[in-house]
Structure formats: structure tokens, C-alpha cells
Amino acid sequence: MHMPNRIIRLAKERALESFSALAEQTVVEADSMTTRAMSGASGVALADLVTVRNFLRGEARTLRARMDRHFASLLERAMVTMHAQQQKAAAQEINYATLTLIDDDVVTRQIEIERMVGRLREAEQVELGRVNLTIAIMHDDREARERENPFRPYLLARALYEALRELMWEESQSKVLYDALGMAMAHRLPGFYAGILDVFEAGGITARLAARPSAMKRGDSERAAWSRAAQDVRGVAPAGVRVTELSDEQQLAHARLMDKLQRLFELQQIDDLPRASVPTRPDQLALPDARAQPGDLPQRDLPHPDLPQLDLQLDLQLDLQPDLQPDLQPGLQPADPAAATRRQDLLDVVWDTFHKPKGTPVPRSARPHGERPLLDQALLGLQQEVAAGVAPPKPLALRGLLDPADIDLEQRRILDIVALLFESIIADDLVGVQMQHQLARLYLPFVRAALQYPELLYEAQHPVRRLLDRLGSVGAGVTPAAPCFAVLEPEVSNIVGAVLDLFDDDLLLFGDSESALDSHVSEMLAGCDAAMARCFAAVAEAQADSARLTGAGRALSAALQPLQVDPRLADFILGTWARVLSHPGRSAEEGIALLPELLWSAQEKTTPDDRAAMMRMLPDLVKRVRGGMASISLPEAPSKAAFDRLVAVHMDVLGNKQERARRLMSLDAFRQHFAGFAIDAVVPSADSEHWVGKFELEAALVRRGVQASVHAKAAARMARPSDADWLSWARPGTGFELKIDGQYRTALLCAVSAGEGAFVFSVADEQQQVIFLRAPLLEAMELGNLRPLEPAPLFDRAVESLMAGAKSLSA
Template sequence: MSALNPSLQLALQRLAQAFEEAIERTQEAAGQLAGSALKAARRDELLLTQALLRQQRSQCLGQFQQNLIQAWNPKSETVAQGRPSNWSELSLLDDTAVDAIVAADRIGKALGHSCEWELREVEAYTGALLGDPEAGPDRNPVRPELIARALLAAVDGMTDQPGLRQTLSEELTRSLSLLMKICYSDLAMQFVQRGLTAQDMRTVSAEGGGRSSSGDGLSTSQAGALGSSQAGAMTAAERQALGGATAAPAPIGARGGLGHVEPVVMDLLRRLHFSAPMLSQASLADASAPAAGNLIHLHREELRQATQTPLDHMVIDVVASLFDAILADPKVPPQMARLIGRLQLPVLRAALGDTSFFAKRSHPVRRFVNRLASLACAFEDFSRDPGLGFLQRVAELVEEIAGGDFERLATYEKQLDALESFIADQGQKLLQAQGQDTAALLERKEAQARQRLQYQKQLEKALGELPLPEFLRRFLSRDWSAVIVHAANQGEQQELMARRQGRDLAVSVLPKGGSAARKDFLTQLPLLVRGVNLGLDNVGTPEALRKQLFADLLPVHAEALKTPALSVLDQNLLIKRIEAAFGLAVPDEAEALRATISLDIDLEQVFAPDEAHQVGLVAEAEVAWTGEVDIDLSAEAAAPLQAVDISIDGLPSAEAPEPTQGAALFEHLQLGCVYRMHTGEGWRKVKLTHISAQRSFFIFTEGEQIAKTVTMTARMLRRLCESERLKAFESAFLLERATARAREQLAALLPAKSGGR
């Protein structure tokens, strides 16, 4: 057997990669199907399928590759002849061979069903791959028919039981068919990168290629209107306009699908989606524009006919009920409800392929829909910015999903990242429009607070073994260390002065025996007191603390004047140790952050009164914590949803909903969402506009056009949550609310149980 040329070797690696991913998907899907199987025999068969794939994965992949290599061998008749099958010759074959040919033909059609355009692009390189300019699509070495034969050979090598072989081939075909579009796109991209020359695209006949010349979803007239070279150069938008709805190629090896859905179901979902009218930019912000219709209800019978299992039928009904509740939810502005309505069929596709959609609150599709609804509650006016800008950006993201490749989790994760980035940027622009960079100021204050804390710990350790009164050691390490850090940020001269004053304050309590030492002390004392007061003024130290300091120093100084002095050597050694303690370098911001990242820091201390007023800092002392808070915010207030409230019989058990009040709410605060806050006499609606990098400061804004800033430290905000003075504006996320309503509706349709509801 001759060696493969580099281009075919590259194709082999990419096909093997796709087949390996299909094995992984099939293994996972078999376990899920086994859990929902109604018959024990079917469940056992699926579990055995899963076990075979797990145990013989390497052998299966190796057999697949080996069969492809044999088919690509120039001496093999598979590629050399490549002519249409003559059904009259089948009389010479036994029944097993006939079944194999029929199965390979069926699997080949399934693999090529949804990747017509991508396959045509690859077929353009057939001549370059085989070194034969006359080679046509019927000799394409990566055509679905050859891949189907390799798949069957791999299955035959795993087991000799007919039932298991059929299950394996069916499930692997379903998984692999979802990957062929990306696989062919990647191959075409790789062939271009290797410098292969493409031939002009030719119309593929049903006889030669086993596919209709009209392509995937194209009518005969549409296909005939396309020139040979134009068909190969069509953009994704042009293909969507013609019904192909082909998305841009994904990166090689990209993973993260939404589970298996039959190609025929995907085709139907795309057709129904593109048949629905799109939203115009003019009506985007119009609250009185017609509401979105429930497409799933309108096409329910068509969708049920395309799907096969009772579980799929139930999922269709559940998702339809979900969107009934979503589109009628009073908390969702009508402008946003219409945009979310554009996601009906993508959400249905996610639910059909992955039933964990109903259980995992972290599911990207759920997070995206919930996030849109929650963010929309923060805007009061969508006719102008910032509400209008938000709607326009959301419309772009929604159309990119609905009109693109919504079969992949990565699509939703990408849009979520784009949405989060937009919200963060919009919040920064809002704060900057107020004429101050509040976020930057808070970052500096946090860095300063961390430097203070770390330097305080270092100075406290250095002073720990010195013979100083406990009150003075505590003052120098806790309060005067803040003065030194502040001075270090002002300049070298100010820092040296602050260190010297701290050193002099420590030396002032040492024994003074002798008239000369007493005279020097009494002469320098007024200057020392003035310097200490100035330093404390710079960091806003309360007056009460100063009075207490000087009151404690008075008897200590009096005692020091009466106590005999130490020897000159001991005195000098002690002063050297004090000077060494105050000679410690102030840690830089990065060092301080690493050392204090896990510590609870009182950040209010770093703000001067005018700075606190500038950023709208709410201090703990400003809240009447002993006052009663009216828990019932409105007539619509309801008890928080429980996991059992949003579970649906037949679907995976739901995770507990995220908290909307209480201490746990602090860990679930989200940028851009609105909350109800009670810090004074009543409740007010605020929007979380900024969260510092270390989640130490939180900036809320009240109002939209002329926003008032409300800033809180993490300690303050956590206490608000614990005392239930901060609550989420939504009683639960949109999909949790909708699922609870859908569950109630479905329960009402079921016959009442005896003795129960």
C-alpha cells in the first residue's frame, strides 16, 4: 500500500478527529437515552452500546482510519472506479452484502444531508487531491459514501450482534452527521492554506453524487440560477437568503454541541425561523408594536411529526408553554419580549438536544435568556440612550444566534461574553458622564487600603518585641502606619517626615533621666504633638482617637521623666531597633494585593469626608440597623421559588434557583441588574453599575438620565443582604418564573389524583 500524500493525510486526521468526537457524543447520548427508555430491553441495549464505545474506543477509531486508508489506496477499486452501482449486479451478492450496500448508501445520505455547500467546496479540490484534473465529485476521497463504509467497518469490528450493530451505526450516524458541516468547512480551509487549486464548481447530478442538484433546501430554479463559480463563493448571508442558512466555519476541533437532534428537525427549525417576520429597527423601541407570536404553538403538529420520541413531544409542549409565560411576563418590557421571542426555535433546539437545559441554571442558553430579561428591567426609557443603545446591541446578538449556528454552546457563550462586555462599558460611560472617574478613584482607594493593612501587619510585627506601652504600639502599627502609607504616595520628603515623627513618638516614652534629656524632651514635645496632629489630619483620623492618645501619653511621659535613663549602649541599641522598625519599606500595590487578597478589609477608613461624599459612599453608621424593614415590597411579592417548584415530571431534576434575598444574595449579584435597597426610610430601585476587580467596592446608580451614585464596600453590602435590606428586583429569573407557570399549567391539564390535587 503506497503512502498517502500530505493533503490526504491531513484529511484523514480531520475525519478521524470528527469521528472521535462522534464517539464521545454517542457515548453520552446513549446514557441519556437509556435513562428515558420506556422498555427494559431498549435500556439494556443502550447501556451496552455505551459500554462498548467506552471499552473499544481506540479500536473503533483505528478501524475507521484503516478502512479509509484502504479506500484511498490508488490500487483500490473504490476510488479508481467510483461509478454508480448497477442494481442488476446485486443478484451475484448474498443478502448480507446487499444489506451492507443499502446501509452504506443510507448512512452516506444522512451524513451529507445538511452539509451540501461545504461538501461542494471540498469537491472542488478532488482533482488536486488525486492528481487528476478530470476527477469529478464521484471520486472525491472524503465523500460521505466512503465515510459511511468506514463507519460500518468500525461498527462491524466492535460486535457481531446484529441488534447492537444497528444501534451503534444509527447513533454514530446521528452524532457524526452533526459534525460533517464543520468538518468539511475545516477541510476546505486547510486545502486553501496548503495552496491546493480548486476547480470550478459544477452542478452535482443526483446520479453521480447521490444528491439532488438543488442543494440543501434550494429549489431547482434557484440552483440553476447559480453559476458554477458563484456557488463556490457565496457568502453565509446569501446562502441564508436562499434557504441554506449556513453558518461560518467553526475552528478546527471546536467542541461543545447542544446534543443530538435529527437533521430533518434542524432543517424544519431553520425553515420555520426564517419564515417568521424579522423585527425592523424602526419598531425596535416601540412598546405598542405587535407582540411576538408563539411559533412553537403555531407549528406544533409539524414539529411533533418531525420528532420521534414521547420525550421530544413533551419537550416541545413544555418549551411552548415556557414561551407563553415569557411573552406574557409583566416584568419583561414588551420591547425585550419581542427580541426574546426571536429565540423560540433556538431554545427549542437546545431543549430537544440537551434535556439538562431544564435542570442546569448555569446552562449558557438559560443564562443568555435570563440575562436579557434581567438587564431589560434596569431601563425605564427605550426611546433614547442608554435604553435604546442596549436594545440595538441585544438585537444584533439575538440575530447572530438565530440566523447563525445555534447548534453549539460556544455560540451562546460568545454572545454572553459580548453582552457582559457591553454592559460593563455602558456602566463605565455612565459614571464618566457624571464628570468623575468614580471607578478609578475606588481602585486607588482599595490599593491604598491594602497597602495600609499589609504595612500595618509588618510594622506591628517589628514593634512587637520593643518595650513600648501596649496602647502606643497599637496606635503606631494601626493608625500611624496609615499616615506613613499616605505620605509615601505624596512624595519622598513627606514619607521621611512621617517615619521620623513615628520614631520620635516611640522614643518619647523611653526613660529620660538627667536634666539635659528632660529639657530636650520638653522643648521638642510641642513640635511632636503638632506633627502628629498634622499627620492624623491627612488621613482623617477622628478627634476622639487623638484625645485618647494624648490622654494616655500624659502619665507615660510623666513617668519617663522620673525614671532613670538607660545606659548609653542600651539606649542607642533600643533607638536603633525603633529606627529599623520605621525603616520598613511600604509594600507596593501588587505585593499588598497578593498578601491581603483573602482578608476582609474595612475600606471606609481610606476615604476623607469630601471623597466619601463625592462617590456617594454609604457608611455603616448611616443606616439605622435597629429599625424595622417592611419585607412585603408589593402586592406581587411571592415566596421564593424552590427547586421542586420548577421541576417537571419526565425531565431532569432542577437545581435550586438562585437566591433573590438574604445573605446568599451577595455571592450572586450581577452587573447591570436592578435591586431594591433600603438604607433609609423606604425602598428604592437601584442598578448595579460597577464591581471592582476584587469585589471590594460596588457602585449602584439611581435614576437613568441624571443618575445618582451610591457606593458601598463589600462589608457594608454583605450586611445589607444579611439584614434583607437588599433584594433582587425579580422574584426569580425569567426562565425559573416561566417554568413554574408552565408546571402549574401542565399540572392543571392532568387528571386529578385521588386524595390529592
């Protein structure tokens, strides 16, 4: 990924400002913590605390200034060295001549700093991880390494340590002060990395948390192919590799890359100032006679071969490529050096197109009522022809079908960039040939939408982009080998056809098409497999039971609140009996009817008649309670534990050990209290809509006779900003890899419950379905045990390819 200097500069400025504020807050917080600690200290500890507080109040300004100075120095060095290619020295044998001693102070410093680094890392772990990943992706690295993050916690801890060491030399007091400042900084740290993330996101850089390291091989191969083609253009390709030595498919792929390079050359000139002797086409560059000319390569209209096959065994590191511009012929250098320096770099042109800062005003000319621009009129005519069955035009050939007089410079730039983008989209090797054809049919609606709404090129959640990405995910996940593929293809064709027929300027059409695709994929995957259909039904039933359980809990809580209820009985009613009430059928009605008797039986008995009535009631009460728990298939262990709690309550009542009631209620009074009780009228809260209970799911699977592997247990986790990134992949028809017994197996996400509470997967060569509840799914994706087949969404992959091409040409 390209890394604009302005964004890095803004992030650096934000870090310096935030650290100054953090240093000030740290000193104030440490002062308060030390003052509180003095109240319980005595002797030497109290003397040290007094010294520390006096230091904080007397040297606070000096300490903050030195912390700022050290942090600025460390940050400057980290900016220079992050992701720098370091030449590793040759391995040496260990012997006494190579061993050196480390000073004790250095060891002590590292121990103290690392201890504080761990404390800071835990204070803002999620945001720090996103900054680490953002920095990695900006350097074309899919593996996040904290040591490459120039804003890492080590710099904060080191700045504090060095500043304090310069001002206080007494060891015990310095240690107390360092600990106090460290805890204070960790307490005030939240928000520091969030501010840096805001800078990156405002500049259009968002770290996607679903990248797969293994997918980088494909990206490296594609970047190598771009660089190879660019070197062919310049005539500086490595010796020993010739285009004529490639296979036919490799020559065809190379020719298509050369076509895209030519369009990139033209795009590079759009915003250029006039200058002499600068080539505007790749065929104007001098090529050695021994090399085949680009125009001599075959131009047959064949499917695009996989780019990874175009492996020329070139060890290319694009970030370390020498400046290619000086390698041009001397006669091709710009005649006006000043004009060349004013020229906007191609890489920045492409980058700025897809990474606009948030809130960027979008220039858009208002269309006069009843009038249509000539360019849009021509594109609409072509769109209607494709809707009628004509083959869509090649992206790079579209501009040749239009009148140049109808196109201004900004429209030409958008046309060229979208053409290059779609060349990569419709040739993506993760998408099947059939889906590539449907994506090619969407080219003209996409072009028209981009000309009317340029923001779709940099808004990740734009409905046009979302439809493209969903088609790409379904095309990668549902392969032709799947039994339901034959049903999928005509429906996708109908959805794309509807867009071609109806799209003029209403973007809602793309969102509706995406929803239609999701609905069809879910129905299709359920209809092609009877076992999967039963699993779908069990998940839907479990979600309905879970929603009723939530409603029952809320209704019971409201009904019990005005009553004096034994805590053990309240726990039984809310924890166990609520499940009986939430279970659909006759058992729920019987369970509601039993509530007055349960509550009356647990109330103290003050008269012989009440005690006698309770003794007559208990056998039938026990029988009905057991029947209710059996109706929901409650396992033996929790059933016995719940019943034992209920028996203990009744034993206390019979033994006159029950707490005295504030106001005795008769059985009729309890029945009157629950006369209007109902749970259907209670709507689950928004927080519980996505919840699917483990017990409810397992019970529903048993009732339906479904054998499935259920992942329902996960460590307690709070909602995190990254959850939305992970869940954006969890859509029906998306392909995944699931780690089973240490090995990754291909899996297909077949269904997602309403509210994203449960996710049903089919796994290759497995008879049983795999079901993840929401929290275990997020945990599995975070740990890498469940990962998407795609390294990035389809649109983002095309942008990365285009950036690789621009990087191969940028000087």
C-alpha cells in the first residue's frame, strides 16, 4: 500500500500533541495517587511517598518538558527505521571472542521499561492492535509487528524512564516514583491510540482485520508481474528473461498487463503540465531490437489466466526498486525540469482517488431537469444494449466507443481509473468464470454511478461497492463443484439484469440487489441439502425460544418485584422456570398456572390450616415441577441442582425457619396477581435481539434430530470496534477456512440467524454442520482459527492491484 507522507506527518503531529497532554495528565494523576497512598503508609514508605509528592509538585514542569523532548527524539528515530530493510550480518559462531558483557544499568532499564510496556499495552490493547495492523498494511505487510509501529508503548515508557533518570538519582524513591507514574500513565492512556487511528481513518486508511498471511504469495506474484511489464516498457528487464520465451497464456497475461500500463501512462498525463520530449505512450519508449514489441504480442479474446502462473522467478521488492525514471533514454528526459517536479506523481493520483479524507466535499454538477449529459446518454445506450443481451464492452475499450468531445478531463480520469479497476475485478482469480461474466455486465452501471457519485470510489460501505464485494464473495465461496451452483447462476444473472434494466441514478437499487442476493443464497443453500434445511430450522427455532426466554425473564422480573420472594425461589423461577415458560406449547401455559402455588408454598405458614393445605399441595406440586423441567429436556445435573434449591425452601417453611413475611398473601391473592400475566407482549430489548442461547440451540437440534458441532463457549469478551470488521465477512455464501485438528478445512457459511446470533457452516468432507454462536465466532476469527478465503474484499483487491501497477511506473 502507498503511504502518503502527509498522513504520516499528521499522525506524528497528533502523537506529539497527545503525548504532551498525556504527560501532563500522568503527573496530575500520579500526584493524586501518591496523596491517597500516604494515608495508609508509615515509616520509610511514608517518607518516600512524601519525597515523591514533593518532587511531582516541584519538578512537574521540568519532568513534562523532558518527557516531551525524549518522546520526540525517539519518535523521529522510529519514523526513520520502521519497516526499513536491515541488512542482516552473516551468522557467526558463538565463542568467547564474540561474547560481550552488558552493563547492569542496561538490564535494569530494560526490565523496568518492559514491565511498564506490558501495563500500557493492556490499557488500550484493541486500539494499539489496530494501529499495529494499520502500519503493517501501509507497508504491504499482512503480519502486524508492534516493533514496527513508531507509536508503540515502548517509546512512551522509555521517554518517561529517561526523563525521570535525569532528574532523580535516589534508587528507592525513583522506583516508587516510576511505578506511580507508570500506573498513572496506564490509567490515562485510553484515547491516545484512538486519536492516532482517527488520523489514519480520516485520511482514508482503515485496517481490515481479515487479511490472511498465506494470501500474500498471490499479491507478491501480481506485483512481480506488474514490475516485469513495466521493465519491459522501459527496456530494462533482467537479462535472461524474454517475452518470446513465455507460454501463450503467459504472453496473453503479459499483453493485458501492457494494455493496462499504457492506460496508466495516459492517466499519468492527465494532470501534467505541458512539457516537451516526455513520452505519453509506452510504445514511444525505445525498446531493444531483441525484445518483442508490445503490439506484437497476441491479442486474442481469451479468459485471463491466473496471474500467479506468470512466475518469472524474479526476486522483486518493489519498495526497494531503484528510481526507474533515470533509466529512460537520455533523450526522453523532460526538457523542463521545473515542470517535471510540479507533476503529480501517478501513485499519489491513484491513492487520492481511493482514499479521500472523511468529510471531503464532492464536486457534483447538478443535472438540469429533463436533460441528460451527452456522456451519460451514450453510456446509458450501451447499458441498455447489454441488458438486451449484447456482450459488454471491454473496460479498456470503452473510451474508444465514446465521443472525446463529450468527455472532460475529470470524467476521463474517472473513466480510466474505473476501466483499470474493472480489468482486475473481472479477471480476479478467486472468482469463477461465470461470476466474472456477471461482474463484467455490471461495468457500465458502475461507470455511470462513479461519474455521478465519485465518492463510491473511496467509501467502503457504499452500496455499489458492497454489491460488487458480495458478488465476489459468493463467487469465491460457492464454486461450480457445489450442488447448488446450478441454481445460483441464473438468479445472479437475474439480479444483475435488474440493475441493467432499472439503474439510472437511484443508488438504492444496488442495496436492494444486495439484499435480494443474500436472501436467495440463504434459500438456495437450505433447499439443496435436507440436513442443512433441518439445521436452519433448528437455529430459527432456538432463536425464537431465546427471544421468548428474554421476554419471560423481563415479565417475571416485573411480576416478582412488588412481592416478598425467597431469593432461592426467585433464582429458581428466573433461572429455570423461565425456560419452561418460554418453551412453546402446553407446558408454557401450565408453567404460568403453577406460579401462584410456587410462591404461596414458599411463604411462611402461620396457621395449622395453611400448613395442612401445603402438605396436601406438595406431591402434586413436585410432580408438575418435574414435568415442566422434563418438557424442555433439561439435563439431569442442572435439573437436580434446581430441584434441590426448591426442596430446601419448602423444608425451611415446614420447619418454621422461613423469614417472616411483611404481608401474608393468600393463594387466591397470588392467583389474582398473575391473572393477566403474559410474556408474548414483551418485546426483547435491542441488546438481546442477536442472542441465541446454548441450551435453546442444543435442545432445538435434539428435537429436530440434527447432529451438529456447536461452538457455544467463549471467554467473556466486551464488544470491540473490530467486531464490525469481522462480522462484515459473515454473510451467507462466503467461503472460509476452519482449523480442525490443527489443519485448515474449507468451509462455506450457509446461514446467519436474524440479528447475527448464530452462524451455520458446512465443512468439506464432513457430514455434520458446524454452528458458531456470535461470541465464539468473533473469538475464532480473532485467533485465526476461522478465516475468510478472500484476503480482502473484491474491490479492495482490485485497488491493491492498481496500486501495484502505479508503483511499478512511479519514479
